[in-house]
Amino acid sequence: MLNGKAYRDWIGEHMTIGKDLLYLSEAECRALPLSDQEIFDLTERALVLYSEKKTDMPAKIALHPIPDTFYHAMPASIEEVSSAGLKWGSCYPDNRDRWGIRQANALVIYNDYLSGVPLAVMDGLFITEIRTPCVSFASAKYMAKRGARSFGMVGCGIQGIEHVRIAMNTLAELEKIYVYDLYEPAAEDLIRALQPQVRCPIVKASSLEELVKSSEVIATATIIPEKPNPQIRDEWVSKGQTLLLCDCHSLFEDATMKRADKYTVDSVAQHQLLAGYGYYPAGLPPIYAETGEVCGGHKPGRESDDELIVCNNIGMAVEDMMVLRVMFDRALDLKVGRFLPL
Ligand SMILES: NC(=O)c1ccc[n+]([C@@H]2O[C@H](COP(=O)([O-])OP(=O)(O)OC[C@H]3O[C@@H](n4cnc5c(N)ncnc54)[C@H](O)[C@@H]3O)[C@@H](O)[C@H]2O)c1
Incomplete structure (x- = not known):
């Protein structure tokens, strides 16, 4: 997997960093080609890197606006794959009974590891799933x-x-x-x-x-x-x-x-x-x-x-940042999603 400057240059061949923001919906994320084995290996690697203290990930910052509900802010960066970003997720256990919808929701912001510029806003549910x-x-x-x-x-x-x-x-x-x-x-x-x-x-x-x-x-x-x-x-x-x-x-x-x-x-x-x-x-x-x-x-x-x-x-956010790096790359490669002006 490319990292550092080589990875940034590769991204720059597919979008104008600092001007374009890639938006990927849940359906677009779901349709990306990713094998079970690939997701498993990426996730396991994230667990190992975290415990070897080779990632940067503060514990989740939480909100609890209504009893038994929570929001988690989940930032992480992983030097090995030049991945950085934040997942913002919520869980409202009564959603099915009250609103007829799922209890969990989430969005991700993915940033350029070398400059901090936002590169993508994408669904965070599929990655959690x-x-x-x-x-x-x-x-x-x-x-x-x-x-x-x-x-x-x-x-x-x-x-x-x-x-x-x-x-x-x-x-x-x-x-x-x-x-x-x-x-x-x-x-x-x-x-x-x-x-x-x-x-x-x-x-x-x-x-x-x-x-x-x-x-x-x-x-x-x-x-x-x-x-x-x-x-x-x-x-x-x-x-x-x-x-x-x-x-x-x-x-x-x-x-x-x-x-x-x-x-x-x-x-x-x-x-x-x-x-x-x-x-x-x-x-x-x-x-x-x-x-x-x-x-x-x-x-x-x-x-x-x-x-x-x-x-x-x-x-953990490191699992998300590891897997979504590959999802983001694949979306750029396959021209999935749409660019919004930053
Ligand atoms: N550890 C993680 O990384 C992680 C990630 C995602 C979700 N979660 C947690 O996993 C749980 C499930 O998430 P989900 O997205 O699958 O939710 P979901 O709402 O899709 O499914 C939860 C299911 O559990 C059932 N249920 C509730 N209480 C039960 C009980 N006492 N006995 C048996 N079944 C019961 C519900 O009827 C429902 O079908 C949530 O608590 C969520 O916060 C954890």
Whole structure:
């Protein structure tokens, strides 16, 4: 991948830096050619660079205008790929009930790494959709039991669908995927949409308890209320399981988090900030490692089949800046999007 001056010169061959601003809609981002493997590799690299302190990324700055809602400002720069920018995202869990729309929304500003000039404004939802499960499965690659046969997905919305869609890319020996959603049609829609492309059966769990007791690897992507509302009883969770949390501790009892043999997070600084906002009223468990330290080989992942491992990844701007650099390049290359005057 080009970087530094060579990258800036390449951009300058496609647009006038400082005069043009590329606008990329969600549909245009979705249509860009990007393979699952490419997105996974970029995301994993971002995790490693972050934990090796080779990126610049402050913890998310947050607003909480209405109870249980949040906005996050997510800036980051990555020297290795000359990428810098900001994702501005919001999450309003009641949006479906109140307005009939999704809970998450996001826009990205992408800047020229060498001059700081804005180059693009683009959709931030698609990038969030595709990089988040890659973080979960980058964790699973090193921390799930080898040869895991069962995966359970709690929450069948945007993230649930993407997790189930790519689960077998990492957990290649899955024989069954369980899904559960409070809103049953979401689970049914997921199965209808994904079963034709997923190699093992996807079944609707009859209860959260069945899903938790039946799945060696469990991912959760539901809602993040300001105070956790645990619905998964500690006694349902057993040694050997791997828990991939996209929604903090929302569904689990504190006892489960605290008895994990390994508790990992994507960014210590970010989770400490969330703790300061009150998201972990019982306190954060001792942190074994950042995800990127494990992915980068600096700390061991799973060391025995008996370990209970929790991977709590809240999402990082470095993942976005890594993947969107490639999306931006591809859009320029393929002449996708439209230029606005800066
Ligand atoms: N960690 C990250 O990087 C990251 C990135 C994106 C989203 N998220 C978080 O992931 C969660 C899901 O995001 P999304 O975009 O998929 O949302 P979504 O609204 O599309 O889907 C959420 C689903 O969870 C279901 N649900 C809610 N409470 C539930 C419960 N107690 N049990 C079972 N199902 C329940 C809802 O019915 C809905 O179908 C949100 O909390 C969001 O903030 C995290």
